[in-house]
Amino acid sequence: MKVTKENLNVGYTPMGTPLEILKYELDSEVPGKTVYIQSGIHGGEVTQWILHELYHFLERKMISGKVVLVPCANPVSWTQRAYYSTNGKFDFYMGKDWNRNFPGNPEGSMGERIAAVLFGLAKQADFALDLHTSRHSIPFGIFSRQTYLSWVKTAGVSYNQFIDMGANSSYKNTLNACLDDAGVPNLCIECGSHDSYEADNVQEVYEAIRRLLAELKIVRAEDTRKAPDKVRIFSKTAKYHARKGSLIRLAKSLGDEVRVSEDLFYYFDNNDLGKITSEKARHNGILFKTSPTYIYWSGDDVLQLLLQDDVQEI
Numbered sequence: 001m002k003v004t005k006e007n008l009n010v011g012y013t014p015m016g017t018p019l020e021i022l023k024y025e026l027d028s029e030v031p032g033k034t035v036y037i038q039s040g041i042h043g044g045e046v047t048q049w050i051l052h053e054l055y056h057f058l059e060r061k062m063i064s065g066k067v068v069l070v071p072c073a074n075p076v077s078w079t080q081r082a083y084y085s086t087n088g089k090f091d092f093y094m095g096k097d098w099n100r101n102f103p104g105n106p107e108g109s110m111g112e113r114i115a116a117v118l119f120g121l122a123k124q125a126d127f128a129l130d131l132h133t134s135r136h137s138i139p140f141g142i143f144s145r146q147t148y149l150s151w152v153k154t155a156g157v158s159y160n161q162f163i164d165m166g167a168n169s170s171y172k173n174t175l176n177a178c179l180d181d182a183g184v185p186n187l188c189i190e191c192g193s194h195d196s197y198e199a200d201n202v203q204e205v206y207e208a209i210r211r212l213l214a215e216l217k218i219v220r221a222e223d224t225r226k227a228p229d230k231v232r233i234f235s236k237t238a239k240y241h242a243r244k245g246s247l248i249r250l251a252k253s254l255g256d257e258v259r260v261s262e263d264l265f266y267y268f269d270n271n272d273l274g275k276i277t278s279e280k281a282r283h284n285g286i287l288f289k290t291s292p293t294y295i296y297w298s299g300d301d302v303l304q305l306l307l308q309d310d311v312q313e314i
């Protein structure tokens, strides 16, 4: 296997420092498919644990094709730090989600320049993966076309959300939606929680990527583990907001099943010291995403359920 490392320039800071995206190309030197895997368009979304595992695996087991790895897709979002927290979801200059600049423009804003370089790599692939993390969450796949169901099944992440990015204009400048338009099948995987190391989640996504690579004949099927029997898809979710500014503690853990009228979370209100009030579930579902804080203003998102009556096994 031949490995080529390349720094792709996207611009300069006012100090004169180059802004570069580091790309690895792992070439088996045997003709085959090309896979593009991107991580960290949003600063603080620590998914590179998976790429470390994957790199080590491919060094030993690659049999055909190429894998292009971009471990840190955004040289600006990772610099957006405040104390110990990397706040890399939105561009602080433009106020815009960093994943809404695709397909990009080499003469546009910094976000569009970054997107143009990334999209230039991704659109050449036979299959592309965009790795993210989501607040505090269980791992889940996101797929944007029903025609990708066989890829979802092959990957075998336990839960997978369908978002019709073509119909929903707020997604039209994501990498996934632009790859759909370019004819490149693709998945997004939310690999777990922000700025964390969750060994089971790393393992689940790592195994999923290995199965996708086996499907594309880049590695052998016998070098992968079988997908779990239950792979589920869903499209409906319910968001719960804080009714008032308060400290909030959850009554449930990520991945728990929730039934109507069960306690979901507890308010600890400074206007009512000593009294704890509960928020009850209004849906049957699975707790799949929570906010990474105990501190809530009125109306803030506290958690999301994926709805039980909408879950299908595939």
Ligand SMILES: [Zn+2]
Residues within 6 Å of the ligand: 042, 045, 132, 133
């Ligand atoms: Zn993200």
